[in-house]
Amino acid sequence: MRVRSGAASNFLCRYLPLFLVLAFVWLQGILRGQTAGELGLKTGKQIYEATCAGCHGQGGKGQPVSTLGFEPPSTFPDFSDCSSSSREPDSHWFAMIHEGGGNRGFSPIMPAFSPALTRDEISKVIEHVRSFCADPKWPRGNLNLPRALYTEKAFPEDEVVLTSAFNLNQEPAVNQTFVIEKRLGARTNFEAIIPGAFQKQPSGSWFGGVGDISLELKRTLFHSLRKGAILALAGEARLPTGNVSRGLGSGVTYLETFLAYDQILPRNVFVQTQAGVETPTHRHQEPTEVFWRTAVGKSLNQSRGLGRTWSPMIEAVSAREMIPGAQTEWDIVPQMQVTLNKRQHIRANFGVSIPARNTAGRAAQLVFYLLWDFFDGGIRDGWK
Numbered sequence: 001m002r003v004r005s006g007a008a009s010n011f012l013c014r015y016l017p018l019f020l021v022l023a024f025v026w027l028q029g030i031l032r033g034q035t036a037g038e039l040g041l042k043t044g045k046q047i048y049e050a051t052c053a054g055c056h057g058q059g060g061k062g063q064p065v066s067t068l069g070f071e072p073p074s075t076f077p078d079f080s081d082c083s084s085s086s087r088e089p090d091s092h093w094f095a096m097i098h099e100g101g102g103n104r105g106f107s108p109i110m111p112a113f114s115p116a117l118t119r120d121e122i123s124k125v126i127e128h129v130r131s132f133c134a135d136p137k138w139p140r141g142n143l144n145l146p147r148a149l150y151t152e153k154a155f156p157e158d159e160v161v162l163t164s165a166f167n168l169n170q171e172p173a174v175n176q177t178f179v180i181e182k183r184l185g186a187r188t189n190f191e192a193i194i195p196g197a198f199q200k201q202p203s204g205s206w207f208g209g210v211g212d213i214s215l216e217l218k219r220t221l222f223h224s225l226r227k228g229a230i231l232a233l234a235g236e237a238r239l240p241t242g243n244v245s246r247g248l249g250s251g252v253t254y255l256e257t258f259l260a261y262d263q264i265l266p267r268n269v270f271v272q273t274q275a276g277v278e279t280p281t282h283r284h285q286e287p288t289e290v291f292w293r294t295a296v297g298k299s300l301n302q303s304r305g306l307g308r309t310w311s312p313m314i315e316a317v318s319a320r321e322m323i324p325g326a327q328t329e330w331d332i333v334p335q336m337q338v339t340l341n342k343r344q345h346i347r348a349n350f351g352v353s354i355p356a357r358n359t360a361g362r363a364a365q366l367v368f369y370l371l372w373d374f375f376d377g378g379i380r381d382g383w384k
Helices: 002-031 044-051 090-099 119-130
Strands: 159-167 173-184 188-200 206-210 214-224 229-238 254-265 269-280 289-298 309-321 329-339 346-357 365-372
Touching: 044 119, 090 119, 188 229, 214 254, 229 269, 309 346
Parallel strands: none
Antiparallel strands: 159 173, 159 365, 173 188, 188 206, 188 214, 214 229, 229 254, 254 269, 269 289, 289 309, 309 329, 329 346, 346 365
């Protein structure tokens, strides 16, 4: 009995201050059957100070441990840190506040405020919290749209993406692309693209290897949450690292530049467009090529925005070599992206690339990727 009493005493000493801080105003309203509005809390600032500041502090940096009375989890946020607070869309913030930290695979120490706050009041709190990032250079996370299979988005990210494509006709082949994206500050993004393939050789045997590696630097030129738009300019160098004799490289250095533009439309519909040109460093080696890609999609959120996100998309991919008599290639790519875990930083996309014009010698492909947003946590984080 003494051991149990001591354990209970330690538990109360450790967690009672937390419960008091989190529940002071919140429980006061619930016990009276009142919401924040009925308590006279009208603005996002008033609601935040009454329900959130006890843990997160007046300026969003978090209260000191001596005030909290508990050791905050490693994922405890600093809302004034633009690098972390600007990345996610409002829907992620809403789910966390409405359902608590467990809804997005974070610590359950964050309680659910759905009994005390309406959806409109939660939206007001989110707008107030967003104001703690005072640097307007950081694009808002609402502009971070689902990634298509081929069209590169304008939002700078920290991601690892592994894409695989299997020929459904023509010669058997499996093509893979490993992409590492690293955000550098508010608007700049560095990207390394490492292609590879397993191809059937004329002898009947299979050969695999790495293709031509690309290095890319992308810079956001414009972003506006009010207009729902973001524009970026990128430059890329593709190096002749692949085995030309095995069909895994061109043997030529290419320079590429492109613009990427993303637009949010009503009812969670979005459009992403990428257009550019790639040219060899020596014009006589290979022809210059222009390309254009566009993806149109819509995000569907389960449980009124609190659950898994499905994003069906249709993508058009076009390319043409700048030589006399060249024909434009067109592919149509229906696809579906889905979030795999509760934190939604692990995602998959499945689609079929179908040649629609200038189809000779080009195979239809089954294409899919696995995406890991490593800024939001490890691969094993956020599943439960």
